[in-house]
Amino acid sequence: MLEKTGVPTETQIDSAFPNETRLNEGPVAVIECFQPIPCNPCAMACPRQAILPFADINDVPVMDNDKCNGCGLCVMKCPGLAIIVVDINWSETKALIKLPYEFRPLPQKGQILHALDREGHPIANAEVINVIVPANKTPVISIAVDKDLIKKVRNICIPEDNDSIVCRCSDITVADIQSFIAQGYTSVDELKRITRLGMGACQGRTCIPLVMRELSTALKKPISELTSGTHRPIVKSMKLGDVAAYGGKS
Amino acid sequence: MRKTADIVIIGGGISGVTIGYFLLKHGAKNVVLLERDYLTAGATGRCGAGIRQQWGAPLNCRMSQFSCEFFENAQDELDYAHGIEFHQGGYLMLATTENELEQTRKNVALQNSLGIASKMLSPEETKEIVPLLDTKKILAAAYHHKDGHLNPFHTTQAFANAFKRLGGEIYINTNVTGITTTQGKISGVDTEHGHIATTIVVNAAGGYSQAVAALAGVDLPLHSERHNILVTEPVEPMLSAMLMSFSLNFYCQQVPHGSFIMGRTCPDQPNDLRITADSSFLEAMAKTITDVLPSLKNLRILRQWAGLYNMSPDKHPIYDQIPQLPGFYLAAGFSGHGFMMAPATGLSMAELILGLEPTLPWKQLGFNRFQSGELLLESSVV
Numbered sequence: 001m002l003e004k005t006g007v008p009t010e011t012q013i014d015s016a017f018p019n020e021t022r023l024n025e026g027p028v029a030v031i032e033c034f035q036p037i038p039c040n041p042c043a044m045a046c047p048r049q050a051i052l053p054f055a056d057i058n059d060v061p062v063m064d065n066d067k068c069n070g071c072g073l074c075v076m077k078c079p080g081l082a083i084i085v086v087d088i089n090w091s092e093t094k095a096l097i098k099l100p101y102e103f104r105p106l107p108q109k110g111q112i113l114h115a116l117d118r119e120g121h122p123i124a125n126a127e128v129i130n131v132i133v134p135a136n137k138t139p140v141i142s143i144a145v146d147k148d149l150i151k152k153v154r155n156i157c158i159p160e161d162n163d164s165i166v167c168r169c170s171d172i173t174v175a176d177i178q179s180f181i182a183q184g185y186t187s188v189d190e191l192k193r194i195t196r197l198g199m200g201a202c203q204g205r206t207c208i209p210l211v212m213r214e215l216s217t218a219l220k221k222p223i224s225e226l227t228s229g230t231h232r233p234i235v236k237s238m239k240l241g242d243v244a245a246y247g248g249k250s
Numbered sequence: 251m252r253k254t255a256d257i258v259i260i261g262g263g264i265s266g267v268t269i270g271y272f273l274l275k276h277g278a279k280n281v282v283l284l285e286r287d288y289l290t291a292g293a294t295g296r297c298g299a300g301i302r303q304q305w306g307a308p309l310n311c312r313m314s315q316f317s318c319e320f321f322e323n324a325q326d327e328l329d330y331a332h333g334i335e336f337h338q339g340g341y342l343m344l345a346t347t348e349n350e351l352e353q354t355r356k357n358v359a360l361q362n363s364l365g366i367a368s369k370m371l372s373p374e375e376t377k378e379i380v381p382l383l384d385t386k387k388i389l390a391a392a393y394h395h396k397d398g399h400l401n402p403f404h405t406t407q408a409f410a411n412a413f414k415r416l417g418g419e420i421y422i423n424t425n426v427t428g429i430t431t432t433q434g435k436i437s438g439v440d441t442e443h444g445h446i447a448t449t450i451v452v453n454a455a456g457g458y459s460q461a462v463a464a465l466a467g468v469d470l471p472l473h474s475e476r477h478n479i480l481v482t483e484p485v486e487p488m489l490s491a492m493l494m495s496f497s498l499n500f501y502c503q504q505v506p507h508g509s510f511i512m513g514r515t516c517p518d519q520p521n522d523l524r525i526t527a528d529s530s531f532l533e534a535m536a537k538t539i540t541d542v543l544p545s546l547k548n549l550r551i552l553r554q555w556a557g558l559y560n561m562s563p564d565k566h567p568i569y570d571q572i573p574q575l576p577g578f579y580l581a582a583g584f585s586g587h588g589f590m591m592a593p594a595t596g597l598s599m600a601e602l603i604l605g606l607e608p609t610l611p612w613k614q615l616g617f618n619r620f621q622s623g624e625l626l627l628e629s630s631v632v
Contacts, residue, residue, distance in 0.1 A: 187288065
């Protein structure tokens with residue numbers, strides 16, 4: 001699962017979380033790092049040694065949850081963006097999640113955003129509580145979400161302008177695609193034929209993943225269940241004259 | 251999915267949707283269209299979409315005249331907001347041999363006698379219309395200013411929407427797995443999503459019409475041929491007329507979007523329904539087109555694909571009821587020009603099925619001609 005989709009299993013996620021008592025005691029880091037790779041900035045980042053020193057650089061991090069105060073220094077250091085901080089009792093109804101976020105533009109404090117699950121689907125609205133932009137490290141965005149979403153929300157998305165161009169070869173916007181999906185064009189091939197998206201110079205390399213995301217959201221189907229349409233030769237565009245010259249020789 | 255229908259059409263290409271539209275327009279009720287994949291997934295979505303009235307047989311002239319006039323008014327008749335992109339930039343048929351020149355002259359005379367205002371052009375006059383053209387091999391050309399090309403996807407969708415507005419139902423992603431009969435007559439259609447009881451089935455499955463007929467145990471005198479096509483990057487408008495030549499073996503157009511689309515007939519193509527692309531086509535096409543339009547040599551090819559021509563023995567379609575199986579109708583065998591004839595197909599099939607007086611001479615397009623040996627000859631098919 002993780003290897004194919006980048007999404008960990010529920011068992012893996014549960015294993016990364018501290019127990020309920022610790023969660024209730026205050027902010028705590030949650031490290032969703034499951035693959036042994038040569039990487040250790042998190043252990044070096046923690047001033048309280050809450051992330052135990054590594055015996056080998058390939059180790060996956062292990063936490064002493066009692067030492068962690070949820071400061072978030074490890075969040076901005078992890079190159080894999082695998083660490084968040086969760087404060088389940090931030091308010092009566094909301095939990096606070098501190099997320100690493102490397103896209104631009106950065107959100108603004110007080111802004112209402114889409115909270116995304118691990119597959120990138122919007123699942124709730126989230127208010128931006130704080131934005132920390134450290135020099136040369138990953139910005140950390142604090143968002144307030146419903147308490148039952150702490151194991152689901154892992155990213156944010158600034159609501160898009162629907163006039164954003166998805167297919168740059170044929171100037172097809174998000175709004176165009178959403179409108180055709182609503183009219184019943186429910187596969188990449190159908191959208192391609194009716195709008196010409198994916199038929200330009202990029203041959204779908206730029207737009208098809210974005211189109212699949214729109215289809216996935218509209219049809220409530222995971223991207224893994226969608227097909228990316230027919231890929232046609234030639235792989236790279238060639239001049240008619242070059243092909244003609246080659247044909248003459250063969 | 252509904253359990254019964256008065257008429258079931260198999261095939262969601264241009265023929266299927268036009269037949270559905272004209273049936274409802276002429277009073278039929280409870281008409282259902284079944285498509286295995288999605289609308290235009292077969293030959294319709296793969297075709298060159300040229301529209302011409304320049305034919306060598308009177309029947310094709312009549313059919314295409316009707317169709318072209320329909321396309322001219324389709325915007326109003328079908329009420330389709332996007333439009334069908336009917337570009338009437340003219341159609342040039344280039345003659346490069348004495349025989350071809352002779353035949354082209356005869357065809358133009360025939361067309362003129364039927365009210366089609368085609369005319370012969372000298373190489374110089376031809377070059378005025380297509381400045382890109384290298385005229386060294388060209389003896390003359392036939393030209394008709396009202397011919398052109400249109401967008402097959404939007405045209406199909408326009409008919410499909412109109413069909414649905416009149417009460418028709420379309421089921422896409424619905425494969426037909428069987429055709430049932432009772433006492434030698436059609437009794438229904440089995441699909442992967444259930445059975446529909448009906449006494450009338452219309453086979454409009456294009457390249458797959460033999461396979462659909464075989465479900466009812468019917469053997470058709472048709473076969474499907476793979477034809478290749480390619481498209482280039484879009485550029486500024488520079489070719490208004492569609493170009494075609496039988497002797498040079500090509501057709502070429504620049505669509506309103508700016509891309510050039512071109513195709514030719516290649517030898518040794520498989521006839522087993524394969525539609526994978528053929529690299530030998532790419533080479534031959536590039537060579538042909540850069541000879542005729544040398545300045546295209548710097549134009550980049552983006553993509554090639556293939557589709558099926560459903561070939562009949564005399565390269566004319568069959569519009570008829572299967573003689574040995576009442577209720578089983580066929581509109582197939584278009585031999586590469588089903589798209590441009592689609593309005594004629596829709597009207598003719600509706601008149602045939604509903605027992606109406608013929609507007610067009612579709613009675614000549616029955617199975618009889620194969621028994622009687624009165625094949626219809628057409629010189630102008632690429």
